Amino acid sequence: MLTGSHISLYPRSRAVKISLIFVVIAFFCLLVSDVSVSTLHPWLEMGRFAYGMITPDFSDYSDIGFALLQTLAFAFTGVTLGALVGFLLALVFEYRLVHVSCAVLRSVHELFWALIFLQFFGLHPLTGVLAIGIPFSAICAKVYAEILEEADSAPYDALPKNSSRVASFFYTRLPQVWPHLKSYTLYRLECGLRTSAVLGFIGLPTLGFYLEVFFKQGLYSQAAALLITFYLLIASMRWWLRPRLLIVYFFASIYLLLPEAVDIDMANVRRFFTEDIIPYPIRMAGDGFDFIPGLIDWLYELLWVQASDGIIQTLILTQVSLVLSGMLALVLFPLVTLHFQGVIGQRLGHGLLVILRSTPEYLLAYIFLQLWGPSMLPAMIALMLHNGAIIGHLCGRYASELALPDFSTRGVNLFAWEIVPRIYPQFLAFLFYRWEIIFRETAILGMLGIYTLGFYVDSAFEEIRYDRAMLLIIITAIINIGIDSLSRRIRRYLRLKTAVQCG
């Protein structure tokens, strides 16, 4: 007996404590969430879907080809716009105005941007290009600025005095971080392809549009062919995506998008900003302040009845999906870790994770929703699969680089005693980094018919109540910024370092 001092068998580190808190919260969220399967014959439908997946039908190749070309074209133009503007913004990122505006632009999901532009541009290509370009510039600005900061300043200090700032930048700073900038931009392009695919669900002629058409008709084999081609496209990126060809791809994309471009009616644009998005009571009011009671009623109805429910549902789904993603990641990462797998096993694991993470959550959720009917379940599983695969991939890469002592154990012991304790802090860093992303996605999934914030935004747009839609989008953005800053605080509390590229 050690002099009465209390020895805890489980010394709880901060990381374990935080994890437990999140798991408990998620558990209670799961209890109150609406999880059910409401389709009449879910197994039959899943069977037909599975059968379709193994019997892909490429006969409709002209539609598939067109869908993929459009998906590529929107991605290229949007990401190019985002990368260029983002780069310029990164150079002035230290100004408060710039980084605060970027945080705001970033917090609104690409699909919400698309819905906004849809109202006054219609299905004009600009809707898709801006929906990708605007949030991507804000994200690129932040990450590029972080990357540029990593450059060593010693070569700059060794330059002769009075060298011009532009020349100094191009000679000393840019070449040092160029490979890093390039790989991040390529990663962004992959994200852009996913976003572009999803934009089809609001009517642009990309992958999502055709997928929906095939699904509605129960043409699962055609849908499978479309999905498989999309995976091949993403998996083969490193072979066809050559820096020298980028400019060709860019102009080809413009060429593909131009025929769809009709004249934009500037009157629509003006009316949207000067009338439609002004809260209804203010718009209708006469002189003076007699609109105030009306405005209070309007706000009460919107905030208390719609937004509050949307917010609660969105947060519940976010917390459950966050924890599920983390759990799945811990199960998946050994598949791509060299310590567990031979080279062949690792390749197969990579294949699986590539498929899971290149399928956008929205698309997965759409598929599951068709199979199981509307509830939180399809959304949870979709978010878990996509995010779990991304975090699993990052953890696997991190774990593969670990140097383990030679006497290492094998199997479960290796997993539980050697690897997980070593990667756990990094794992949490990746997970918390994705927290706000999961929230943003959760909100958006409402557009598929579950009652998160996106549902109310979508309905408001459908009822042509743009003022309500805008306020709801702003509310979503504010919560998103809040989660982002909470996540940063937790990461600081846990003393976690996040790699730049994990979002």
Place this chain on the structure above:
Amino acid sequence: MSFAFEIISANLRYRDVDVLSDISLFINAGEHIALLGKSGAGKSTLLNHLYQRQRAHTAMVPQDVALVEALSVFHNVYMGQLNQHRTIYNLLNLFWPQKAEIEKIHPLLEELELGDSLFTCTGELSGGQKQRVAIARALFQKNHMLLGDEPISALDNVLARKVMKILHQQHDTVILAMHDVEMALCFADRIIGIKDGAIAIDRPAENVTADDLMFLYES
């Protein structure tokens, strides 16, 4: 009489710690000085301080060479004259090396036995080669004064002598932190030794022998 440098009872700091306290130092134009002392004595701190005072007239060979490793030897050397051309010309030369510049830089590299590596990435070079690129960059500035922080530490004796000769010939005023006492006595005309945060010895080189300087390296 005007001095190239004039320091009167200054405290020089490195990372917020006083390294040299109450230093006074006068350096005339035309002097060739060797700075000696144990590592950590404050030679780099003094050199950096001098460099900040006279950046416009001074070329510097920093201890960590400070090359842009993603760029070629040619580009790193060219940076020595980045202030002498228009920005547009500099950018043009970055993406499409100009013949005029190659013709100026190549002979310089030949002299430093780097002629074959004109367009090699500096990241691929050995430590000694990198050091010579940093020296070439300083020489290419064609400035009046040269400051060097152990500029020949990674070179073999024969090459080091050749480089020292070039450095001293091509600059009016030279101040080099040295680790090799023999070499310092051979090329400098004034020796400044630093110990315990102060200038411990400051004499014309002809009045100093290597033995006189041993105390600098004793603890």
